[in-house]
Amino acid sequence: AIQIHGGYGYLSxxxxxxxxxxxxxxxxxxxxxxxxxxxxGRALGQA
Incomplete structure (x- = not known):
């Protein structure tokens, strides 16, 4: 989002x-x- 909106992405x-x-x-x-x-991975191994 910051890359798309530039500086506006940092403004509150x-x-x-x-x-x-x-x-x-x-x-x-x-x-x-x-x-x-x-x-x-552990959870899938127990399923």
């Missing part, structure tokens, strides 16, 4: 800024993508 006046912030926090909260891959 635009909804895209909040969406970007929320996505980053969610990624950090849930763990790295590598950890997620490991957890998904």
């Amino acid at each position: 006046d635009f909804p895209v800024e909040r969406i970007y912030r929320d996505v980053r926090v969610t990624q950090i909260y849930e763990g790295t993508s590598e950890v997620q891959k490991i957890l998904i």
Whole structure:
């Protein structure tokens, strides 16, 4: 979103800024993508 909207993506006046912030926090909260891959792999192995 930041690449598409440029500087406007950083301004709090635009909804895209909040969406970007929320996505980053969610990624950090849930763990790295590598950890997620490991957890998904384990869950699939148990199914």
